[in-house]
Amino acid sequence: MDDAVGEAGLVDQFEELPRREGGPLARLEDERVPGRHPRFDLSAFAGAVRHEETGFVDPYTFAVTLKEDAEARGATVSTDTEVTGLRTDGGRVAGVETEAGSVDAPRVVVAAGWRTERFLREQVRLPIRPYRTQCAVLDPGRELDAEFPMGWVPGEHVYFRPEPNGDLLVGGWSFAEDDPEGASEREDEAFRDHVADLVPGFLRDFDRARFVNGWAGVDGATPDTRPIVDAPDDGPEGLVVATGFHGRGVMTAPVAASAVRELVGGPAAPFSLSTFALDRFDSRSRDFEFSSISAGD
Template structure:
């Protein structure tokens, strides 16, 4: 078979790229398992511009606008909710400066002390350990699998082919240019190859990229409280986030940790994470004192981080001509999905993107980068008390 573009990886990055490229390219997606079977299917589904990454703001704006327009496509729904960050630092004046900076960029963001937050959300949050809160209005959540499946359907409707249970083993490279891939079913030829396979991307692409696997953990809590209209929230002290689920449960996530053997299967969370959730949620949200663990989960295949925790989306100079890589989404894959797909198209089609691509270059890192980051623990044992 000869194809124009092969995309390795059936997560939201690869599927989003297929949707963007299929209208005017011959596109085939190759996924070793099923669509959204890796990090995408285990994602939180949060959508928001986040304070930690100023470089993401334009891409986040693009994604938020995409989700609003995509709402109602097939079975997909974008549940718009404010995102409340319960903060321990900085002090309230610093939070107000932070909110003003976002407003200057056109985002609806406000800072609150405990009194003004209680005026908006009466008796919802216990603010005794926090200096204040920052509320992002341009936010919401999606069901990750439904989103991925809808994007896949859109790509197929535009002519893309999606092959599941097809494992790519290496690129076919000749004369410094990529000519396709080798799979467990044989060789597939193509003019260009996009590798969007999470932490496996460097090995499959045959290029040296600073990517490290990590695993994150989630839990669903049953509660008798009516939480359908609750905002999304994040607690800086515990670094846990939570949001309502379709079935009335509370979805809680966090407890990320680096893994040395990402291929090892782990489908349950560690005990420290469970203790962290049990001790944090009733304390921060007093109405949920009856919350009980219903299910817990962890991404068995792991996700991918970079040293600065921004993704790599590039045609790397140390790779063959015709190769594009997308990796290191760092747990923000759903939020970034629309922008990542658009960025991949920009590289493949050699056209401009509606946001800067410079922050995502593969050659931006120091030779010996630091991997210390407060949101990812060195080991699983350090993700909870």
């Protein structure tokens, strides 16, 4: 995990700062920003709202660390093994079918992103809609310093953060995807053009930044942008779902894990699970208006 670097949201106009649990907020007027973050040029903005005590992780390193820790505690992790179906017996979960054979289990947690809805369609209806998001990495020529924050730009559907090697990652550009299976895993030219036009407008010395690489992926969204972590009443007994994280799965992993642990019979989570309950939705329809959390509005 990288050290906390702070998070800055650029703003077009200042209003009363919203309350935020878990860390203080600071308002940085345009003229104050260069002293703290000299690479920023906020002449086109009123300034920035800084969220203190924040940071970011490298998702790959995080996932590998969790895998190794789980295996050290006796878990078996099977990669490149497709789970083809859920087995039930008399209204209870009995296990899963995989391409490598059957696995017996009295409880099954399905946390398969946008595929969770399709995988469980015969057992329970879930209001999950696929959406596609993209990333691009830029080499600024001169490495970003250790104090460079992560942040977002209002209304532009992007966020940004430094890479450990001093490059800049710009992500977002998230829109509903009607063909998730056929969606390209490469970033779009339109996204690269958007990044190329946008970044030099608020960062100095980026007009000749070099494109390093990019990619795209599909995730699952819910109507209210909050995940579903629940043991659905209308599903088979022993089934737990954890899906619809709206791109924030890594960030909410500790909370989701505590909720899942309670749902599979472990200690109670130190918070109410009602926030993530499936029955909070009046409709289970998959046809809802997608809201992008990367818009930064």
